[in-house]
Amino acid sequence: MGNTVAMILAGGQGTRLGVLTERVAKPAIPFGGKYRLIDFTLSNCVNSGIYRVGVLTQYRPHVLSKHIGIGRPWDLDRKDGGVEILPPYVGRHESDWYKGTANAVYQNLEFLEENDAELVLILSGDHVYAMNYNDLIDYHLLKEADGTIACMEVPIEEASRFGIMITDVDGKIVDFEEKPAKPRSNLASLGIYVFNYEFLKKVLIEDENDPNSSHDFGKDVIPRILRENLGSLYAFRFDGYWRDVGTLRSYWEANLELVLPVPPFNLYDPNWRFFTHTEEMPPAYVAPGSKVSTSLVSEGAEVYGNVFNSVIFQGVKIGRGTVVKNSVIMTRTEIGENCYLENVIIAENVKVGNNVRMGVGEDAESKLDPKVYSGLLTVVGMNSVIPDDMVIGKNCVIGIGVKPEDFKSKTLESGDYVIVREE
Amino acid sequence: MRVLGLILAGGKSDRLWPLTKVRASAAVPVFGKYRAIDFTLSNMVNSGIRKVGILTQYNPRSLMDHLGSGKEWDLDRKSGGLFILQPYVGPNREVWYRGTADAIFQNMTILRRGEEDHVLIGSGDHIYKMIYRDLFNYHLKKGADITLVVKELDETYNLSEYGIVQLDDDMRVVEIEEKPAHPKGNIAFLGVYFMNKELLKELLYATVPQGKYDLLLDIVIPNLDRLKVYAYRFDGYWRNVKKGIKEYYRINMDILKKEVRDELFYRNGKVYTKLKDLPPPKFTTTAVVENSLIADGSIVSGTVRNSVIFRNVRIKVGAVVENSIIMESTVVEEGAVLRNVILDKNCIVREGRVIEGDTELPVFEKRAVL
Secondary structure (H helix, E strand, O other): OOOEEEEEEOOOOOHHHHHHHOOOOHHHOEEOOOEEOHHHHHHHHHHOOOOEEEEEOOOOOHHHHHHHOOOHHHOOOOOOOEEEEEOOOEOOOOEOOOOOHHHHHHOOHHHHHHOOOOEEEEEEOOEEEOOOHHHHHHHHHHOOOOEEEEEEEOOHHHHHHOEEEEEOOOOEEEEEEEOOOOOOOOEEEEEEEEEEHHHHHHHHHHHHOOOOOOOOHHHHHHHHHHHOOOOOEEEEEOOOOEEEOOOHHHHHHHHHHOOOOOOOOOOOOOOOOOOOOOOOOOOEEEOOOOEEEOEEEOOOOEEOOEEEOOEEOOOOEEOOOOEEEOOEEOOOOEEOOOOEEEOEEEOOOOEEOOOOEEOOOOOOOOOOOOOOOOOOOEEEOOOOEEOOOOEEOOOOEEOOOOOHHHOOOOEEOOOOEEOOOOO | OOEEEEEEOOOOOHHHOOOOOOOOHHHOEEOOOEEOHHHHHHHHHHOOOOEEEEEOOOOOHHHHHHHOOOHHHOOOOOOOEEEEEOOOOOOOOOOOOOOHHHHHHOOHHHHHOOOOOEEEEEEOOEEOOOOOHHHHHHHHHHOOOEEEEEEEOOOOOOHHHOEEEEEOOOOEEEEEEEOOOOOOOOEEEEEEEEEEHHHHHHHHHHHHHHOOOOHHHHHHHHHOOOOOEEEEEOOOOOEEHHHOHHHHHHHHHHOOOHHHHHHHHHOOOOOOOOOOOOOOOEEOOOOEEEOEEEOOOOEEOOEEEOOEEOOOOEEOOOOEEEOOEEOOOOEEOOOOEEEOOEEOOOOEEOOOOEEEOOOOOOEEOOOOEO
């Protein structure tokens, strides 16, 4: 097997995740009680024995950079190889932000050169899945392909949300359609590619020089390879769990899938562990009289109330008499006494007062942005404070850093929002 | 002031049998994810000590595995860092440490080298949180030769098992009685010594070659007249796991009290331990959990009350665990009932098995199948 270098695309904003990605890049958003999205891809790399990893950052990279650090939690603090953060930089000719996924890799060809890359894995930093990349690479080598795309069969009615591949009987891709209205196949691209380095270098240079290209793998590079018959692309079928948690609804669902008795995605597989950079915290504590079931409750959490069907992150405090249901509560958030919270996502370091009710009442369309906020979920951004006795409806948005005085009354109707603009 | 930390972790403890069958008492697991030594080691690191020697002897494998390169305590350093000081064979030397003073004496190199001017000696068996900086200042202010940390013990301690000190009005130590049958007071020495490094070297050279090997009995007590030995009073939570299974059980049950958790986990810095990269604890649909500590990687489907559940434990449907300590990777199968028991790591409790202790706590050794 050739020397494999993984390039993780981690610059995405994830606009449909609303307040969750207002301050952090999508790969850095918390998931599953103690992880951040990028942990799954990074762990897949090291579990697959790939120890040369570049992380391409762009949008709000601070949290992500701090999280990855020198890569110690993933054993990526190495003398030879390891993880390197690759932000956009000012070049000789142009001071360039990454214009697209292909351009981002193009701008780091030097990194691949330095690492003597023979095979390049192109990965996304914001997918939740467990994949042994060796299976993909073995398939790629077996087919003697120039590039191989991991893909998954999806229900045909959902196929128009994906890049769809049409293959011949051998698995060779003959056509590719990005989000087709009338899909001709249900084989969806997962945005996971492996390329022979010399081939990739050639097509990226050509793509860079194409003035009509938006420099994106899915939109430009893959279609052009097929259209101009530049090389052979194969489809590798993956049948495990894979989620792109692109919307608040899918983010919430993917979290709550973890608490199912037999979860479709197994965090507890001793042979495929997920590593993360975590703060040292004592074990979770559940008090007398509390009820906790069908939930994850992370280290450092102290539960004095009741938690059902929820994911509770590290260091969360839940007060006496409080009920938390079908919710995702992130790190260090504190919820007071006698509250009732249903179908909510609360980001980090939020303080919820006593006797607060959230996610109650009738459904209503979001007054803020119905494209982002829909599906009954009420979302609270990080560092906000919700005062005592508030009644907050369904599909509400409380922004980042909202203070008690920002609430005009004790009631926030369904669909309404409180946002404090960043100074 | 630059301080060298030394932790005495060589002790063999028959009173913690069978938990110490496979490990030194300092490596005994506590509170779901920690080892006893984490507390003293974290205290030292949290107090700004950057060089720590661990004196091991008895059954050190588990302890060494736990400490590794010291990276969890930020002690994997080019200068300073963690030193494991094991007995070794050399020309003209004994192999085993014959006592606490001998252990340090045999590792004189760590005292000779380095720019530290003071030495803090602690024990790996003690559970407490303390920032030692006040102790250092107190030591200087008193102009002390040696400062000993002491605590007034209440009725929950058996005073005859501790070193009981007598103090004058200025807090100078006038008498120490080690494990007196009839204690004259309730102020006990907590096994934490602070002194000038040169003085320690001098005292060791003067004593150990004479065949006297104990730091307290042969060095501190005989010199109480000659040296200025002061007591520094500590009022926080302090317990010694080495005092036996009942004390070990009491310490673990104490952590279910909020005030003890607040003090030990959240005050005076964090407690660092070896990371295991396990997922969050999971409570399934049938879980009933009350007043318990549940560590990462565990999956609870049964009933758990008043218990400490370590990492990666499985409590299956219909199983009941009450007033118990269940260590890492133990599996309690369907319908099993455990009350007042201590299970070491990797045990299996078979379906429907009922084990109930009372004041005598049954303790099951590592890998027991019940």
